Amino acid sequence: MKVKIEMTGGLEILFKNQKNHTYEFKDRDTMPLRELVVWMRDTQIQERPELFVEDSTVRPGILVLINDADWELDGGIEYIVEDGDTLSFISTLHGG
Amino acid sequence: MDNNNNNGGTTPTTTTTTTTTSTTTTKRVAKLCELCKVQRPVLKRPKTGQMICKECFYQIFEDEIHNTIISNNLFQRGDRVAIGASGGKDSTVLAEIMTTLNKRHDYGLDLFLLSIDEGITGYRDDSLETVKRNQQQYQIPLKILSYKELYNWTMDEIVAEIGLKNNCTFCGVFRRQALDRGAVLLGANKIVTGHNADDIAETVLMNLLRGDIPRLQRCINIVTGSEGALPRSKPFKYTYQKEIVMYAYFKKLDYFTTECIYAPNAYRGHARDFLKDLEAVRPSIIIDIIQSAENFHFRDEIKMPVQRNCNLCGYICSNEICMACDFLKNLNSGKAKYALNSNSLKNYNKSSNNNNDNGTTIPDTTPTNISAIGFDHPLQQQQQQQQQSSSTTSNS
Ligand code: SF4
Ligand SMILES: [Zn+2]
Ligand SMILES: [Zn+2]
Numbered sequence: 001m002k003v004k005i006e007m008t009g010g011l012e013i014l015f016k017n018q019k020n021h022t023y024e025f026k027d028r029d030t031m032p033l034r035e036l037v038v039w040m041r042d043t044q045i046q047e048r049p050e051l052f053v054e055d056s057t058v059r060p061g062i063l064v065l066i067n068d069a070d071w072e073l074d075g076g077i078e079y080i081v082e083d084g085d086t087l088s089f090i091s092t093l094h095g096g
Numbered sequence: 097m098d099n100n101n102n103n104g105g106t107t108p109t110t111t112t113t114t115t116t117t118s119t120t121t122t123k124r125v126a127k128l129c130e131l132c133k134v135q136r137p138v139l140k141r142p143k144t145g146q147m148i149c150k151e152c153f154y155q156i157f158e159d160e161i162h163n164t165i166i167s168n169n170l171f172q173r174g175d176r177v178a179i180g181a182s183g184g185k186d187s188t189v190l191a192e193i194m195t196t197l198n199k200r201h202d203y204g205l206d207l208f209l210l211s212i213d214e215g216i217t218g219y220r221d222d223s224l225e226t227v228k229r230n231q232q233q234y235q236i237p238l239k240i241l242s243y244k245e246l247y248n249w250t251m252d253e254i255v256a257e258i259g260l261k262n263n264c265t266f267c268g269v270f271r272r273q274a275l276d277r278g279a280v281l282l283g284a285n286k287i288v289t290g291h292n293a294d295d296i297a298e299t300v301l302m303n304l305l306r307g308d309i310p311r312l313q314r315c316i317n318i319v320t321g322s323e324g325a326l327p328r329s330k331p332f333k334y335t336y337q338k339e340i341v342m343y344a345y346f347k348k349l350d351y352f353t354t355e356c357i358y359a360p361n362a363y364r365g366h367a368r369d370f371l372k373d374l375e376a377v378r379p380s381i382i383i384d385i386i387q388s389a390e391n392f393h394f395r396d397e398i399k400m401p402v403q404r405n406c407n408l409c410g411y412i413c414s415n416e417i418c419m420a421c422d423f424l425k426n427l428n429s430g431k432a433k434y435a436l437n438s439n440s441l442k443n444y445n446k447s448s449n450n451n452n453d454n455g456t457t458i459p460d461t462t463p464t465n466i467s468a469i470g471f472d473h474p475l476q477q478q479q480q481q482q483q484q485s486s487s488t489t490s491n492s
Contacts, residue, residue, distance in 0.1 A: 008345070008353070009185070009341065009353050010353035010354065010355070060369075060372035060373055060375065060376040061368075061369075061372040063338060063341055063342065063345075065345075068138065069136070069137065069138040069139070070137075070138060070139045070140050070342070072140040073127065073137055073138075073139075073140055073147055088345075090341055090345060091353070092185075092294075092337045092338060092341045093368070093372075
C-alpha cells in the first residue's frame, strides 16, 4: 500500500522540512492510522517526536484530514488507512 | 485506489459498515451533509458536532461571524477599520472574511491592513511578504509600521542589548502601542484583531489561574479600549481555531506559520495544552468557558484605573509615563538589563491595573501574552529548528 502525507501549518519542520511525503508498505494492504502515526513518529522525525504524537494519538491541536475531509468523520485515530489514501496533518498551534 | 478489495473482511471501516465489495468502494458514500443533505461532509463542527460539506461550512462560518458583528454592533457605516495583520492564519482569514462580508452585506467600511514590523530578521520580514501578497489579493491598503520608526530600536537590537529573557515583554508592550499608532496614521477609527475563541478561552483560564480578576473581567469583552484609545474588536470571539484553520486550508489561503526566532525557551504553553486536551474530550469546552466567563458577576469594587496621558508620548495610560516610554528610557540609558528585574517588569507583570494595553488583555500575538505573564511558548523546540531552516531560506 502507498499513502500520501501532507504536512502543513508549521509541522513540516518536524518532517525534514518537507511538506509532501509518500510512504509505501509493500507487505501491507491496510494499516491502522494509530500504527501509521506511531511509525511516522519513530522513523520519520529526528527531534521532538512528542510534538507530533501524544498518548499514542496525534497531538491535540493538530488537525488531520483523510482524503480532504476531517478525520473525525472517519473515526479519528481508529481509522484504517488504505492504499491510495491521502492524509493531511495541519498544526493549529503555530503563529497567529 | 484500485485494488483494495482483496483484504475484504480484515478491514471493516469504522462507521459505515457494509459497502459493497465491487471495485473501488468509497467509504463515505453513506454519509451526507447534515445541512444540505446532498454533499459529502468534510468537517465535523467542534461547536455542534454537525457533519457538514464544504459549501455549507463556508456559509455557516461566514454567517456566524456576520451575526457576531451585527449583534455586537461592531461597526458603523463609514468606519475606517484597521485589520491587525501578522501574516499568520488568524489575521489572514480575518482579512478574507472582512473583505467578503463588507462586500456581501454592504457594511460600508473602509478596510486597511496594518502590520507591525518588530525588526526580527528572518522572521518578520518573511511574514510581511505574506501580508504583502494578501494586500494584492484583497486590494486594500497596507501600512507597515516598524519598531525602528516608532522607538528607534528593532527587536534584533533589543535582544542584542537585553538578551533572550524579557524580550517578549518589551515586544508586547511596544506592539500594542504600535498598532494604535499605526491605526491613527491610517486615519482608522477602529481596529480588529484575529483573536479567536480558543485564544479567549485560554486567556480566561490563565487569568483565572492567576487570580487576576480585573483582567479576567476585561478579557471576555468583544470590544476593548475606550476613552481616547481606539476601540479594538474581535470578530472571531466565538470562532474556533479549528474552523479558522480548516477555512484557510479549504480556501487555500496563503499564511505564514513560522514562529519567532526569539520565542522563549520552554516548549509548552500550559494553558493552551490543557485546553487542547480538554477539547479533545469535549469540543464544546471552548465555547463553554467563554460563556461561563461572560456570566461571571464581579463585585463593584474592582475599578478600572483612572486614564491619563503619558507625560512623554501622550499615549493613554494609567501612570505618569507609559510602559513603552518606561522601557525605552531604560533601553536608551543602557539600564534595560537591570531595570527589568526591578521596577518596570515587576509592575508590568504584577499589576493588573496596568492599563497601557487600553484594557486589552490579550496582546496581539499569543506568545506575547503567554510570556508576559510567565507561561512559556508552545513548540519552542520547533522554533529553534525553524530558526535554522528559516536562515537557509530567508535571504530573498
Ligand atoms: S515571540 Fe512574539 S513577543 Fe516575543 S519577541 Fe518574538 S514577536 Fe516579539
Ligand atoms: Zn451541505
Ligand atoms: Zn509614553
